[in-house]
Amino acid sequence: MPVIDISHRKKFLAKGNVYLPHIVVIEKIIDETPTVRTFHFNFKDEKLRKEFTFESGQFAEFSVFGIGEAPFCISSSPTRSGHLEFAVQRVGRVTNALHRLGVGAEIGCRGPYGNSFPLDFLQSKNLVFIAGGIGLAPLRALIWNVIDNRDKYKNIDIIYGARSPADLCFRYDLDSWNKDKTVNIVTTVDKGDESWTGREGFVPQVLEQVAPSATKAVAIVCGPPIMIRFTFPVLEKLGFTPKQVITTLEKRMKCGIGKCGRCNIGNLYVCRDGPVFSYAQIKNFISSEY
Numbered sequence: 001m002p003v004i005d006i007s008h009r010k011k012f013l014a015k016g017n018v019y020l021p022h023i024v025v026i027e028k029i030i031d032e033t034p035t036v037r038t039f040h041f042n043f044k045d046e047k048l049r050k051e052f053t054f055e056s057g058q059f060a061e062f063s064v065f066g067i068g069e070a071p072f073c074i075s076s077s078p079t080r081s082g083h084l085e086f087a088v089q090r091v092g093r094v095t096n097a098l099h100r101l102g103v104g105a106e107i108g109c110r111g112p113y114g115n116s117f118p119l120d121f122l123q124s125k126n127l128v129f130i131a132g133g134i135g136l137a138p139l140r141a142l143i144w145n146v147i148d149n150r151d152k153y154k155n156i157d158i159i160y161g162a163r164s165p166a167d168l169c170f171r172y173d174l175d176s177w178n179k180d181k182t183v184n185i186v187t188t189v190d191k192g193d194e195s196w197t198g199r200e201g202f203v204p205q206v207l208e209q210v211a212p213s214a215t216k217a218v219a220i221v222c223g224p225p226i227m228i229r230f231t232f233p234v235l236e237k238l239g240f241t242p243k244q245v246i247t248t249l250e251k252r253m254k255c256g257i258g259k260c261g262r263c264n265i266g267n268l269y270v271c272r273d274g275p276v277f278s279y280a281q282i283k284n285f286i287s288s289e290y
């Protein structure tokens with residue numbers, strides 16, 4: 001699987017003007033960490049609410065009117081209907097504006113864009129999910145999808161880390177996966193506090209200690225650039241070939257549809273060719289650009 005198939009990319013929802021967003025309503029807000037919030041949302045338009053489809057790994061552009069827009073992965077799984085989710089780390093103008101919103105607020109949404117995780121390729125494989133911080137957001141869209149179709153996949157290992165216990169996102173998911181006997185989850189923090197009784201250590205180090213087998217396995221990685229950069233060599237040491245490693249990137253995206261040229265990594269556009277890539281596709285660019 002040297003290149004992730006993008007033939008199944010969804011058509012843009014906005015007909016005519018591709019930049020025209022649809023109105024969505026914030027239905028619930030979850031404080032994940034001091035700087036990360038998850039927004040549950042739904043389309044205002046009844047028809048769109050029923051007809052909107054997406055695949056795990058795709059993203060959308062969300063706009064706060066009068067402020068601007070930014071891309072976020074859809075962090076819920078298409079196997080769980082009723083509402084959609086995206087998670088936002090407060091880092092700039094748009095994300096701060098999103099964090100100021102309350103339940104009932106209306107924002108813009110255009111998408112879904114980009115390719116998605118290659119479910120066919122993952123079937124009958126052992127899956128090793130490796131995530132750091134808010135990097136769990138796109139992976140949880142896939143993890144829930146896999147759990148909801150559990151018999152199609154083999155072992156599930158999840159290695160998840162954050163800087164501190166307070167920075168662990170999606171604790172309710174971590175709790176569910178901990179209780180799930182078919183999932184092996186290891187949670188770690190770079191540095192614990194007085195209440196932390198779990199594991200300490202950086203994600204790449206913990207990955208090396210856990211040492212999942214590369215046989216009939218695929219590793220799916222998402223996290224801060226520094227984590228990704230140090231995780232790839234560990235996976236190679238464990239025997240994973242670049243084709244057995246998949247990642248999803250969020251990089252300087254603006255238009256989301258291959259027009260502005262802002263999101264290139266080497267000769268690839270993250271929005272148009274990704275955001276899901278195999279390590280084989282990006283190996284040559286990753287050290288210099290990510």
Ligand code: FES
Pocket residue numbers: 252253254255256257258259260261262263264269270271272
């Ligand atoms: S975000 Fe504009 S080209 Fe990718």
